[in-house]
Amino acid sequence: METLLDLRDAFFNLDIILRASPILISGFWMTLKLILTVVPLGLLGGLIVALLYTVPSRAVRWPLIVYVDLFRAFPPLVLLVFIYAGLPFAGYEISAFAAVSLGFFLNTSSYYGEILRAGIESIPRGQVEAARSTGLSKWQAMTWVVLPQAVRNVLPDLISNTLEVAKLTSLASVVALPELLFQARQAQSLTFNATPIMAAAIVYFVLLWPLVRLLSRLEHRMIASH
């Protein structure tokens, strides 16, 4: 009984929650802002990467392969630290938020790019030829025929990657961006109590669980329809 109460005081301390809530809430907003910046940017960058892959030119393809391979191979944490701590040595002062956004853009656009490329390549060429034979331009065929199907085909992978990215935003705490994990750790060290970390964990879960559910349902539907 004694230990249970101790546990409660250490992890679910209501008094501490109340005291830490302003800083935790600000951390939550920062995490949300980060996700809402990094995911759309990454998707856009990924779409550009995937579209560039359809250009039949070596001069386009080689730099693309280098870009994608490089930023997929680079551990995202190393990338973040490199940009945040390294760029100032090259004379570029960059805010923590900008550094994190740039690092994530390089990383996620490569992943999203590969996923969307696989989606585009899954659409039979004949459909594009049919579209072109009726006068649609290359881009119109891409927009109206290929992309809607391509996105649908790789939707589980897109969501799965988005989940991954959302989780990885906690890496930003390393470069002192005051997002949820960073703020929780601040609160923890100020209060000498693990409750803020627990609260942050619960917030992450509540934030991401709907995506996990959606993904699970989509995967079941994909399996059922095959």
Place this chain on the structure above:
Amino acid sequence: MTQGPVLLSVRGLRKSFGATEVLRGIDLDVHERELVFIIGPSGSGKSTLLRCCNRLEEPSSGSIIVDGTDLMARGTDINLLRRRIGMVFQNFNLYPHMTALGNVMLALRRVLKKPRAEAEEIARAALARVGLADKAANYPTELSGGQQQRVAIARAVALDPKIMLFDEPTSALDPELVGSVLATMRELRESGMTMMVVSHEMGFARAAADRVLFMDQGEIIEQGPPTQIFEDPREARTRAFVQQINRH
């Protein structure tokens, strides 16, 4: 039959894929309202010839003139010209994420820039023309192969093409579904459509073709009315091919 003006004129058409020459100098005139039927062994270049006629394949040399417009000229807007040249493929190539109506409407909306209501009206009329008015709301997977191919025909017809190219339109169909597609093609022909048809349906050729071309190894070996090509071919290669087909 009195011949109308030349609608499609092909001169000295050559096409190579890498080192292999697939078309070795094709000369061909197709007249308005004419149905030209093309036969020949697999790999003889029939599909490539059709695909050059709307530049899905880029010719290596030669000229192609459609309805007075040079297909190869720099100033030619190929997308504008393509809607004048309908094409029907062996595998239908419908867009599976759109209904039959959506398939027919796409180019009306995006190429001809018709307002939605007008595009829909034209598309419904085209579907009615191929006997599928009641399938407008169905997705391709909900249709039989024959119905899918008729939707593909409607998709081309809706753009009011000057000429239609058919590349083995019934080869992917179960035998019992071939008839409905051929009947649709007959109707098109009777309405005056100019057509180039690659197919093995000799019965259709006898009944509907004005002229039959026999191709082999990238060349037109022989051409003439169906009776000549099927019953009294002049070239040994034609005779061998026709005999082989008749045995099936």
